[in-house]
Amino acid sequence: MRETSRARSGERVKPEKAPEAATLLAWYDVSARVLPWRTRGGAKPDPYRVWLSEIMLQQTRVETVLPYFAKFLARWPDIEALANARQEEVLSAWAGLGYYARARNLHVCAKAVVAEFGGHFPEDEAELRRLPGIGAYTSAAISAIAFGKKATPVDGNIERVMSRLSAVEEKLPAARKTLARLAAEMTPAHRAGDFAQALMDLGATICTPKKPACAICPWLDSCAARIRGDQETFPRKAQKAEGKLRKGAAFVVLREDNRILLRTRPSAGLLASMTEVPGSQWSAEYKEKDALKFAPRSGAKGEGQFAWRKLPGLVRHVFTHFPLELTVYAAAAPKQTRAPEDMRFVPLGALDSEALPSVMRKVIAHALEFTDQRKQKRRRK
Ligand code: SF4
Structure with missing residues (x-):
């Protein structure tokens, strides 16, 4: 109670002793999370594993990353193996982890490390930062964790700790510089990588x-x-505007031999080169009355109409910058139907090897749910 009233009165309270790196490191020595990209007992970490984990962990929780990390490592145990993979394979293995630009950059970065550095990551933050997909945070994390350099990665977790330790009143995002400076000032020259990981933990x-x-x-x-x-109540945050809701239509064609009509998105922009069902643009101005203008037509030359059925409900998905609502239309097609140009029929059983982003998995699941319900109703009649 006494402490809460201090906060209410806005009283400036200075701790009797300043936080020390050594205290946190002593805690880390006994409490560190056991993670597959970390080493124990002073062993040297593998830069490939550190890099792979840091790219996967961008905007993503550790629990989500763990199975993907294991899958990538089993399939591509080192940077040369990953550099030699095909981009579609990497995108497909990444499917479901989100933020797909990371997967494309991961692959381009692996190729660059092999071509320009003989398969060895540079140790220096500035050099690391020149590689695709490696920004300020990731370069500092790799430099500190993999190579023991004095560098301080600062993510949302570390900003929160710093803002609380010093009760920083400045609001995010403007406070970022101050919080990064506070973290850098505390970073020890020795065990900088452990200090970074201790802060993360x-x-x-x-x-x-x-x-x-x-x-x-x-x-x-x-x-x-x-x-x-x-x-x-820390960190203090400036109010941010929400992205405007976008809408669109998605078209699911299911052939009677259990194949679904898919296509590949353009190689630039949102979800570039990923797989999708055909659909309209996603826009705040989307009008449902225009939906069928974007529907694919049957036959290789697109000569015929599919018999579209609008499914009840909507598929909702939230991207970093905007929420999305999709109306789903479904159509059944006879076995001999040929895919329109630039599209393909893919067996439902092979969808796991397609680079389908989460939003498209939701659309397909939504359509299949109604298809199954229809089949059951027919059987009951
Ligand atoms: S607010 Fe955070 S840094 Fe401060 S004492 Fe609590 S857990 Fe520790």
């Missing part, structure tokens, strides 16, 4: 956005926000 497991477990935090006594009692 602290942010992910103890200093969580809601209900941080301050009682077991190694920096309990040196955290300004904890002493004020309003730690959950």
